[in-house]
Amino acid sequence: MRRIGRFIVGLAGAALGSSLSSPEVLAQGCAMCRMAVQSPDDPLVKGINLSVVLMVAMPFAVVGGIGGWVVMAYRRAHSRAPFSGGASPGLSAPGTETSATTEEQP
Amino acid sequence: MAPPISNAHLAMAIFIGAELMLFTGLMGAHVFLRYGGSEWPPAGQPRLAVAATAANSVALLLSALTMRGAWAGFRSGSRRRLRRNLALTAGLGAVFLALQGREWLRLVAHGLSLGSAYGSTFAALIGLHGLHVLGAVAWLLLVLWKSARWRYSARRHVEAELCAMYWMFVCGLWILLFGLVYLG
Numbered sequence: 574m575r576r577i578g579r580f581i582v583g584l585a586g587a588a589l590g591s592s593l594s595s596p597e598v599l600a601q602g603c604a605m606c607r608m609a610v611q612s613p614d615d616p617l618v619k620g621i622n623l624s625v626v627l628m629v630a631m632p633f634a635v636v637g638g639i640g641g642w643v644v645m646a647y648r649r650a651h652s653r654a655p656f657s658g659g660a661s662p663g664l665s666a667p668g669t670e671t672s673a674t675t676e677e678q679p
Numbered sequence: 680m681a682p683p684i685s686n687a688h689l690a691m692a693i694f695i696g697a698e699l700m701l702f703t704g705l706m707g708a709h710v711f712l713r714y715g716g717s718e719w720p721p722a723g724q725p726r727l728a729v730a731a732t733a734a735n736s737v738a739l740l741l742s743a744l745t746m747r748g749a750w751a752g753f754r755s756g757s758r759r760r761l762r763r764n765l766a767l768t769a770g771l772g773a774v775f776l777a778l779q780g781r782e783w784l785r786l787v788a789h790g791l792s793l794g795s796a797y798g799s800t801f802a803a804l805i806g807l808h809g810l811h812v813l814g815a816v817a818w819l820l821l822v823l824w825k826s827a828r829w830r831y832s833a834r835r836h837v838e839a840e841l842c843a844m845y846w847m848f849v850c851g852l853w854i855l856l857f858g859l860v861y862l863g
Contacts, residue, residue, distance in 0.1 A: 631703040
């Protein structure tokens with residue numbers, strides 16, 4: 574546990590240290606990209622920008638979607654709890670539904 | 680009180696999120712190459728068959744509707760409805776795969792080079808999605824086989840619901856991919 578704590582503190586220190594560096598120093602690792610992005614008429618810039626927007630937006634959409642689904646399910650279960658005594662049948666744990674089995678013979 | 684979302688459903692949602700991120704990386708590469716280049720498709724490379732693939736997409740979207748019917752079947756415990764809709768879904772998935780396979784053969788015959796940026800991004804995105812559909816059809820057939828052996832009821836059908844979630848993901852992802860690769 575203590576090792577994990579040290580690792581996290583070290584990681585945070587490294588992140589803080591790199592954020593204090595000047596932009597020129599940080600941009601050295603990606604000199605080609607920097608040169609390309611400095612010319613706004615280049616179609617490569619449009620490609621890089623669109624690609625970055627897509628890849629930045631998607632994690633937010635994924636985490637927001639799953640988080641929103643969980644929150645809505647808990648809210649729905651909470652609002653139904655006093656009346657039905659449980660969650661909605663489709664989202665509850667296996668074996669906890671209350672609907673009857675209407676099995677049809679083939 | 681039981682949790683409103685079971686661990687299995689949550690795990691499947693996280694798995695689908697991870698899959699979506701995998702596809703996002705590939706979509707990012709495609710967007711970069713598509714809009715970063717001057718000519719797309721490059722000279723000498725075949726054009727994609729948009730109309731035929733749009734018709735094929737209808738089959739996949741119809742399968743989402745039949746899967747919805749199967750979902751209603753799990754919940755009501757109606758085995759006949761479940762089996763009929765699962766079989767229809769698997770059939771439509773197989774039709775989609777067959778038509779996509781035919782389209783691939785046509786593209787390769789017309790000189791699609793998998794070594795080019797155009798061909799490799801197409802193969803990575805559409806091919807990986809095709810593999811996902813293939814896996815989902817196999818899973819559907821397993822669920823269908825189990826439902827024929829009376830393994831599910833209105834109370835016990837978690838595996839079938841997970842399969843339905845995965846199928847919906849595969850169908851929703853295709854809308855994104857079709858818009859990006861064929862219409863973009």
